[in-house]
Amino acid sequence: MVETPAVAEPSAALAAPEVPDAAAVRAAAERIAPWIRRTPVLGAAALDAAAGGRLFFKCEPFQRTGSFKFRGASNAVLSLPEEEARRGVVTHSSGNHGAALALAARERGIPAWVVMPEGAPAVKRAAVEGYGGRVVFCAPTPEARIEGAARVERETGAVLVHPYDDPRVIAGQGTAALELLEEVPDLDLLVAPVGGGGLLSGTAIVAAAAGGRAIETIGAEPAAADDAARSLASGRIEPTSPVTPERPATIADGLRSGICPRTFAVMQTRVARIVTVSEEAIVAAMRTVWERLKVVTEPSAAVPVAALLGTGLAAGRRVGVILSGGNVDLDRLPWAGERSGL
């Protein structure tokens, strides 16, 4: 029997990007199960009252490394064939994904390089190094970070694990929604934050494939970083929101990334809409979650909550919320002197 080598079609560059299906999410769930925490689903009567519906919070602050990112990073690292894996992994995300990739790599016994800009907060470097990652500094521009990661790839043979533009990562992020639906199957709506779109895509893939009643998926985004909302409206990927002295970057630092063709393709077909929220609403929602749900939640994770409290979006519905992470500087809480609305 003659083996025909797989050859890329000339049109491959124009083909739709590969996105995982629900089976890939289920496979990811099985793959990462021994390594991740199965996080609890919590709720609070005061939050239900404020939303006018029933809210079920999938609490990823309790995930290892403090966010859902450990799911996607673990799935990517565990999916690598042995010969690729042993050369290690690299990424240019210094936030939750960088820390998550460092721990996922350590669990497999392989090196992880995390490229971060000179001048990055010491706490971010400490988080990555605390999980055994190797920090590589670069100039403080997006281009320098991408080039820095590419140089590590060239010099070490490490495999790039992008924070969201990767089917293995998206499938891993979808496992949070999968677990939530296993525990609370009869939901009407799932809400997830959207930055690059990995978590939202994974969530939407799971929701669209769920048996039983139809589950809508909605993304929640800061108005100050609303490229996903603009992109869905215009039908093409729009640039990220400009940051100016008058209009600083959103407090939801995990959601500043732009979406990519892969996550946009999922959003266009499986996400009902994107809701945008103000900075004030994010801070108020974050505080309310701390007060009522008693979960230490980072600003990015409060964005879907801001979309639900007092807006009517949840009215009369059973809503699953992916509470994405809890990595926040306790010395710089954003509500000094303010009071919760509840």
Add this chain to the structure above:
Amino acid sequence: MVETPAVAEPSAALAAPEVPDAAAVRAAAERIAPWIRRTPVLGAAALDAAAGGRLFFKCEPFQRTGSFKFRGASNAVLSLPEEEARRGVVTHSSGNHGAALALAARERGIPAWVVMPEGAPAVKRAAVEGYGGRVVFCAPTPEARIEGAARVERETGAVLVHPYDDPRVIAGQGTAALELLEEVPDLDLLVAPVGGGGLLSGTAIVAAAAGGRAIETIGAEPAAADDAARSLASGRIEPTSPVTPERPATIADGLRSGICPRTFAVMQTRVARIVTVSEEAIVAAMRTVWERLKVVTEPSAAVPVAALLGTGLAAGRRVGVILSGGNVDLDRLPWAGERSGL
């Protein structure tokens, strides 16, 4: 058949106070199950590393009303015969027990009166009233509160539900340890905070009756409110620690109460020892729990954690920690400017 009315023996006043047994805790668990939340058991690798053992946190901040107190209050309220219950309940605790009793009463459809001193923080009054309780003000002395509650009893026929000197309350508090042991049976040690001793007593009753390996129970107490430790040392109930301008009350406001003969009797027979911790250690442990466990935890709940982190107490052991509650003023966090030890 002639019914002999039950008559108190002349020596009854000298008899040992009634304490619940493990069967009473199991009965309480069944009674309150439809009303309480089964709270999750969480852990974090960084906390295990700092303790030198494996820590399993039973997370009562997620309990209804934000603390374990809802367990005991619910068991007391649900244990009342209908003719007593309909007259309502009263207590003189304005903290977590007051809020818990208010909600437990509302769930049964009966009134609850909570006596609190004039000048009590508005947030405490709001919590009680938010759960449907009726606040009765009195002069700001312990005697006035007890007399205030007695007057409500006389005038309304309401039943006093003491925050800890009550077998039904103690049995209810023990259900947290019961659930923890159902989930993690193979523990070596259980640690609970001690104020009046209701939670510690209930925990010790469960631990002493557990099958399988012997489980030690240890109480944790602020050094600034160490009456339980002094009482176990002397063999009699010692007064609460005096509060002076030089030595202010402990930050662990839930643990300022003195123990009572009922809880002391349980401690003498079933608690291995009481560990005391400094105010600094309480604040550091609280912050570490927020950072690493991502649970909003009140100072009183951090006291057992302070007893475990860096002390060697947990070395090589599997330790259950009753994380008692999460009601804390987010505008007055105690670590402004300080940094965690981890």
